[in-house]
Amino acid sequence: MKAGIIGGLGPQSTVDYYNRIITEYQKIKGIDDYPELIIESLNMTRILELINQENLDELAVQLLKSIKYLASSNAEVALIASNTPHMVFEKLNDNSPIPLISIVEETCKTCKNNNIHKVALLGTGFTMGSSFYQEVFSRAGIEIIIPERKEREHIHSTIFRELEHGIITENTKNSYLRIINRMVKEESIQGVILGCTELPLILKQDDSPVILFDTVEIHINRLIKELVK
Amino acid sequence: MKAGIIGGLGPQSTVDYYNRIITEYQKIKGIDDYPELIIESLNMTRILELINQENLDELAVQLLKSIKYLASSNAEVALIASNTPHMVFEKLNDNSPIPLISIVEETCKTCKNNNIHKVALLGTGFTMGSSFYQEVFSRAGIEIIIPERKEREHIHSTIFRELEHGIITENTKNSYLRIINRMVKEESIQGVILGCTELPLILKQDDSPVILFDTVEIHINRLIKELVK
Numbered sequence: 001m002k003a004g005i006i007g008g009l010g011p012q013s014t015v016d017y018y019n020r021i022i023t024e025y026q027k028i029k030g031i032d033d034y035p036e037l038i039i040e041s042l043n044m045t046r047i048l049e050l051i052n053q054e055n056l057d058e059l060a061v062q063l064l065k066s067i068k069y070l071a072s073s074n075a076e077v078a079l080i081a082s083n084t085p086h087m088v089f090e091k092l093n094d095n096s097p098i099p100l101i102s103i104v105e106e107t108c109k110t111c112k113n114n115n116i117h118k119v120a121l122l123g124t125g126f127t128m129g130s131s132f133y134q135e136v137f138s139r140a141g142i143e144i145i146i147p148e149r150k151e152r153e154h155i156h157s158t159i160f161r162e163l164e165h166g167i168i169t170e171n172t173k174n175s176y177l178r179i180i181n182r183m184v185k186e187e188s189i190q191g192v193i194l195g196c197t198e199l200p201l202i203l204k205q206d207d208s209p210v211i212l213f214d215t216v217e218i219h220i221n222r223l224i225k226e227l228v229k
Numbered sequence: 230m231k232a233g234i235i236g237g238l239g240p241q242s243t244v245d246y247y248n249r250i251i252t253e254y255q256k257i258k259g260i261d262d263y264p265e266l267i268i269e270s271l272n273m274t275r276i277l278e279l280i281n282q283e284n285l286d287e288l289a290v291q292l293l294k295s296i297k298y299l300a301s302s303n304a305e306v307a308l309i310a311s312n313t314p315h316m317v318f319e320k321l322n323d324n325s326p327i328p329l330i331s332i333v334e335e336t337c338k339t340c341k342n343n344n345i346h347k348v349a350l351l352g353t354g355f356t357m358g359s360s361f362y363q364e365v366f367s368r369a370g371i372e373i374i375i376p377e378r379k380e381r382e383h384i385h386s387t388i389f390r391e392l393e394h395g396i397i398t399e400n401t402k403n404s405y406l407r408i409i410n411r412m413v414k415e416e417s418i419q420g421v422i423l424g425c426t427e428l429p430l431i432l433k434q435d436d437s438p439v440i441l442f443d444t445v446e447i448h449i450n451r452l453i454k455e456l457v458k
Contacts, residue, residue, distance in 0.1 A: 008263060011251050015244050018270070022240050034237060034272040038298065041247070041266040069267065073298035 001227055004070025004078035008041035010164045013197035017081040024224045035227050038073045040066045051126050060088040064095055071097045077226050079219060083195045084124050087132045103219045104136045107193055110218050111142055116190050118143045120183045123195030125156035145187045151179045163198035173202050184209055230456055233299025233307035237270035239393045242426035246310040253453045264456050267302045269295045280355050289317040293324055300326040306455050312424045313353050316361045332448045333365045336422055339447050340371055345419050347372045349412045352424030354385035374416045380408045392427035402431050413438055
């Protein structure tokens with residue numbers, strides 16, 4: 001089975017998906033086997049412009065066009081290698097010619113399996129400020145807690161100024177951990193969703209007082225199950 | 230303009246192409262601009278089986294199928310991010326719906342511009358043992374020198390056992406440099422073509438007594454010219 005990936009949002013994360021998909025696939029199928037993939041790498045700036053303008057109809061149109069390219073290139077399943085564009089996932093899923101794997105739905109299942117009732121969401125300002133995580137999680141009876149406004153602004157700006165460019169600093173890492181620690185103390189969160197594909201590059205489980213949900217890892221694990229069927 | 234890439238041959242090299250295309254593109258267009266790319270990542274083992282079986286007709290059929298996927302996904306130009314499959318380049322070029330950029334032809338132009346008359350070719354056993362580099366270069370009046378049989382076997386096996394898996398050792402690097410030095414002394418080569426996309430990972434210009442032609446760099450530079458038009 002061939003898988004399609006909508007990538008470029010950003011490129012660092014696309015490389016991370018690509019390498020991890022191959023590694024996880026080979027753990028099951030052996031070092032000499034390789035998955036067949038087709039990756040559509042979009043212009044991140046144009047996609048972010050649509051999100052900034054809240055032009056979600058056009059965002060869905062653009063992403064659906066790419067999904068159709070993947071499908072016409074023989075991909076039988078696809079995913080978007082980025083959290084933020086999942087704000088239009090339902091629209092895409094309704095119109096896609098092939099099954100799509102949602103990073104939000106898969107993360108929700110994993111939280112449920114871990115008996116989580118209250119979980120923090122870190123991600124871009126778009127992801128934390130939208131309701132697409134909340135909608136999926138509330139149906140599963142899980143409460144999503146987002147950081148305070150200033151914390152959200154800090155996380156958003158460091159993702160784009162540092163993580164998207166592969167810049168990982170101890171300073172930014174510690175600032176994220178202070179936010180997590182505050183939410184553990186004040187909000188009694190039981191876990192943290194790393195709801196941006198760049199966040200696992202900086203936040204590791206050993207540093208956190210609560211369980212971290214690596215959405216990329218969860219997303220890839222689900223894809224691998226399809227690919228090795 | 231959107232570019233198509235046939236990748237996965239191997240994955241390490243595909244990531245290298247992807248990162249370098251974005252970096253070179255942004256050097257011209259600015260850090261906030263991103264090229265639109267579509268990457269078809271093939272199962273390297275299957276492709277190598279066809280090459281091992283000398284089933285070049287089927288190799289061309291498979292690659293052409295992938296090129297057509299890229300074209301139907303709106304790519305207006307494409308390249309194969311690997312030297313070895315260029316053994317069927319002319320057949321692909323004759324049948325492709327979009328222009329293809331040949332790593333061999335572009336390297337030949339670069340050698341000619343550098344006033345090279347005699348150049349060594351390092352690559353996989355397939356690349357060194359085939360005539361597709363020779364054919365293009367002889368038309369330009371440039372003589373291709375390949376290493377001796379034992380040297381070719383050594384280069385081939387270390388490419389697949391080490392470089393394809395990201396393993397870079399001082400030992401293998403020095404063994405390559407001994408081969409280059411012998412060819413400089415005995416064959417009077419004026420340069421060396423790094424005719425495998427993994428070789429620039431281990432051989433650097435500073436280590437070599439003659440000019441190294443990084444075929445990946447040459448290939449990407451030509452693509453960038455198209456993308457920024």
